Amino acid sequence: xxxxxxxxxxxxxxxxxTIEKVREELHPSRTVSAYSGLFxxxxxxxxxxxxxxxxxxxxxxxxxxxxxxxxxxxxxDVSSVKIDYDIHKYELPIRLCDITExxxxxxxxxxxxxxxxxxxxxxxxxxxxxxGILSDPYVYSFERLNQNxxxxxxxxxxxxxxxxxxxxxxxxxxxxxxxxxxDTSGSIFDSETGRKLxxxxxxxxxxxxxxxxxxxxxxxxxxxxxxxICEKKTSESxxxxxxxxxxxMEESAAKFFLELxxxxxxxxxxxxxxxxxxxxxxxxxxxxxDQLWLYxxxxxxxxxxxxPQAFITEKFCPEEKGKVIKxxxxxxxxxxxxxxxxxxxxxxxxKESLAxxxxxxxxxxxxIKGNIxxxxxxxxxxxxxxxxxxxxxxGMIVILRDGIVLEKRYLEAKRKMDVDNIFFGYExxxxxxxxxxxxxQYETQRKISATNExxxxxxxxxxxxxxxxxPYAISTVVxxxxxxxxxKKWFYKKKKSDYISEDALRYLQYxxxxxxx
Numbered sequence: 001x002x003x004x005x006x007x008x009x010x011x012x013x014x015x016x017x018t019i020e021k022v023r024e025e026l027h028p029s030r031t032v033s034a035y036s037g038l039f040x041x042x043x044x045x046x047x048x049x050x051x052x053x054x055x056x057x058x059x060x061x062x063x064x065x066x067x068x069x070x071x072x073x074x075x076x077d078v079s080s081v082k083i084d085y086d087i088h089k090y091e092l093p094i095r096l097c098d099i100t101e102x103x104x105x106x107x108x109x110x111x112x113x114x115x116x117x118x119x120x121x122x123x124x125x126x127x128x129x130x131x132g133i134l135s136d137p138y139v140y141s142f143e144r145l146n147q148n149x150x151x152x153x154x155x156x157x158x159x160x161x162x163x164x165x166x167x168x169x170x171x172x173x174x175x176x177x178x179x180x181x182x183d184t185s186g187s188i189f190d191s192e193t194g195r196k197l198x199x200x201x202x203x204x205x206x207x208x209x210x211x212x213x214x215x216x217x218x219x220x221x222x223x224x225x226x227x228x229i230c231e232k233k234t235s236e237s238x239x240x241x242x243x244x245x246x247x248x249m250e251e252s253a254a255k256f257f258l259e260l261x262x263x264x265x266x267x268x269x270x271x272x273x274x275x276x277x278x279x280x281x282x283x284x285x286x287x288x289x290d291q292l293w294l295y296x297x298x299x300x301x302x303x304x305x306x307x308p309q310a311f312i313t314e315k316f317c318p319e320e321k322g323k324v325i326k327x328x329x330x331x332x333x334x335x336x337x338x339x340x341x342x343x344x345x346x347x348x349x350x351k352e353s354l355a356x357x358x359x360x361x362x363x364x365x366x367x368i369k370g371n372i373x374x375x376x377x378x379x380x381x382x383x384x385x386x387x388x389x390x391x392x393x394x395g396m397i398v399i400l401r402d403g404i405v406l407e408k409r410y411l412e413a414k415r416k417m418d419v420d421n422i423f424f425g426y427e428x429x430x431x432x433x434x435x436x437x438x439x440x441q442y443e444t445q446r447k448i449s450a451t452n453e454x455x456x457x458x459x460x461x462x463x464x465x466x467x468x469x470x471p472y473a474i475s476t477v478v479x480x481x482x483x484x485x486x487x488k489k490w491f492y493k494k495k496k497s498d499y500i501s502e503d504a505l506r507y508l509q510y511x512x513x514x515x516x517x
Contacts, residue, residue, distance in 0.1 A: 002059035003073050005042040005301075005340070009251045014040065014263065019059055022050065034063040037255050043340050044071035045200055045261050090343040092165075092179050093283070094196040095152055096189050096210060096241070103232050104212075104241060106159060106182075107152040109195070110145065111348060112284055113174050118142045126167040128153065130160035130181070133236070137166075150282045158234050159212065173307070173335075186213035186260050191243065193282075199261040200342055202268030202298075205249050211242040211260065223253035267321050269298035271338055271345050274324070279354055286350045290329050296338060297322040307335040363430050363438040364390040375503075376510040377441045386420040387440075389430060396431040403427075403455050427455065436462045456511060457486050463504035470500050477512055 002019040010017075017039070032038055032050035039060060041048050046066050051058050062071060093109035108128060118124070121142075128138040135156055145151045155163060159182035165175050180199070188197045189210040203209060210229075211217075214237050217226060223246060230241035246253040246264055254264040273280075276289040296302060304312060304325055313326040327336060329351055337346035365373045367382045389397060389411065397409040397417065402425050411417055411430070419428055422442060430438040439459060443452070478491045491508070494500045500508075 003041060003048060003061065005073065006048060006060045007040045007042050008038065009254060012249045013266065014042075014254065016042075019057075023053070023058060034066075037258075040258060041071060041073065042263075043073060043200075045258060045263065046071070047258075086343075090176065090337060090346045091196075091198050092176065093150075094155070094179070094181070095194040096196075096212065097152075097194055099230055099241060101230060103157060104230055104239075105157050106155045108155045108163065108179065109282070110151045110153060111174050112146065112149060112151075112281075113171065115147055117171075118145070121168045121170065123168060126165065126175075128155055129164040129166060130155060130158075131162045131164060132181075133158050133160045135160070148281070150284070157232070158236075159214075159239060182212055183261075184214040186211050188244075188257070188260050188262050197262060198342065198344060200340065200344055201262050202265045202344075203246070203257050203262045204268060205246045205253075205264065205266070208243050208245045211244045212239065213242070214239055216240060217242060221252055221256060223248045223250040224256050267298060269296070269302060269338060269344050271296055271336070271347060277354070283346070284348045284350060286352055286354060288351060288354050290351075292325075292327040292329060292334070292336075292349060294325045294327065294336070295322060296325055298338075301340070302338050302344075303340065304336065304338050307337075308333075310334060361392050361432045361437055363392075363432075365430075365438060365440075366390075373440065374510075375438045375440060376507060377443055379443055381422060381424065381442060384420070385422045386418055387422065387428070388416050388418055389438075390414070390416045391430060391432060393432050395433065395437075398429040398431065400427040400429070401425050435464060453484050453486055457490060460487070460490060460504050460507060463501040463507065466502045467499040468502045468505060470495060470498055470505070474505070474509060474512070478508075481512075 006017055006019075007014040008017045009015075031052045034047040034049045037047050039048050039050055040046070041060075041062065044066075046062070048060050049063055050060055062073070092111065095107045095109060096104055097107055098105045110126075124142045126140055126142070128140070130137075135158060138153065138155060140153055144153065161181045161183070163179045163181055165177060165179060167175060182196075188201070188203065189195060189212060190197060191208045191210050194210075197203070197209075217240070225243075225245045225247055227243045228240060229243050230239075232239045232241075244256075246257065249264065249266060257264045272295045273285055273287075273292065274295055275293040276287050276291075278285045278287040280286075296304060298321060304314070306312065306327060308330050310330050311328040315324045317323055327334065327349075329349070334349040334351070335346060336349060337343045339345075366388050367373060368384050368386055368388070373382065373387055391411055392413060394413045395411040397411050397419060398405060399407045399409070399419065401423070409417065409419075422428070424442050424444050427439065427441045429436055436459075441455070441459075475491075475495065478488060481488050487508075494504075
């Protein structure tokens with residue numbers, strides 16, 4: 001029987017191809033070798049053979065000389081193989097850090113385990129043992145572990161092919177016994193986080209990755225940018241770190257990453273929570289509801305699993321190559337993973353009360369001389385009628401005149417943007433996601449009209465975030481705002497709960513000060 005998850009590079013991307021289509025279009029008169037790189041098994045990322053048409057029909061099969069033999073379709077009767085993966089065989093993250101021209105370090109990330117569970121263990125420590133290299137085991141006390149986040153522990157500066165994690169069997173639902181290490185032919189890391197990508201992971205055009213490998217790269221490929229950033233000599237060999245990036249969705253670039261067990265794609269697999277509100281840290285999301293709604297982007301044949309097992313409902317979005325998933329949470333802890341033959345992504349969802357409030361992003365706004373401009377009302381135009389906005393996250397700049405939207409501009413994270421040609425009557429708002437985090441209004445120094453009262457009221461209503469008790473002093477002042485009945489009415493509603501948004505309070509105080517000046 002022929003392999004059933006075979007892909008071919010067509011139309012500038014990997015596309016699924018069936019043996020029936022090959023027979024119809026190619027009529028192969030000779031065997032196509034795996035070394036040709038023409039056909040690829042999506043489950044294990046290795047090139048496969050197409051046999052010739054003859055006494056038997058042509059079919060796809062694996063090469064006996066493959067370096068990996070763990071593909072689930074390495075069976076004589078492929079039709080009986082149910083493509084699946086073991087939810088417990090996920091990889092703990094390995095991170096590259098402290099990189100210089102001649103050295104680097106590796107760290108292993110351990111998932112958060114509630115302290116109450118750790119306290120129940122007889123042995124209050126764990127051991128990380130590198131295999132295949134001369135190295136002493138790394139022993140760590142549970143006291144080293146973070147209480148509410150991922151913990152990275154050093155595993156030395158010499159890469160190993162595999163690491164054994166020795167701990168209580170009761171912790172195996174959180175930590176696997178073996179973690180795949182660094183392949184001598186090369187392992188790919190995310191250059192932004194420093195974390196190693198799992199086998200079969202998606203990579204994107206234009207994004208830089210780190211390649212850690214033993215030996216130099218001698219390869220000329222016009223579609224791959226390669227830059228050496230580290231050369232480290234150990235007692236046994238020399239290891240290199242290269243910065244690599246595909247600059248086009250092209251076949252040779254795709255095959256370069258395929259040799260490193262990664263798939264170049266424009267639609268990477270992504271598991272994104274939709275509802276409820278959550279607090280996110282690496283590999284862990286905390287929420288407080290009985291159901292989870294997630295969006296899974298990627299190919300429709302991606303499998304979703306939960307542990308402990310929970311009821312899952314899926315709704316496909318074929319045009320977007322994704323699906324919406326509803327998960328009924330059975331308990332406090334829920335491991336949700338996605339994959340094909342292996343786990344590609346996973347996240348722990350913890351159901352608990354959420355007392356945290358998200359920190360307000362720090363927006364930096366200056367004039368052309370670098371002077372900080374605070375949120376509020378201004379009666380003087382900035383120098384050259386220009387301000388400079390610098391935000392930590394992607395967002396939106398909204399420019400209004402007399403309450404009417406003139407323009408909306410996309411704001412790129414950590415990239416300064418100028419807003420010029422500012423006049424009186426202009427209001428500039430900075431959005432981070434759906435939150436209004438900074439705003440300024442340029443007004444002539446006169447009594448605020450009823451129309452402008454509406455604008456200020458809308459701004460007060462839009463403020464969210466951390467709540468603080470309402471000071472007695474401002475309550476006394478607001479009762480005297482006889483010319484602003486709508487603002488007074490809004491304030492009295494807030495007064496009933498004795499709490500107000502911290503940003504709204506600050507803006508209200510600023511408004512009152514300006515009235516007195």
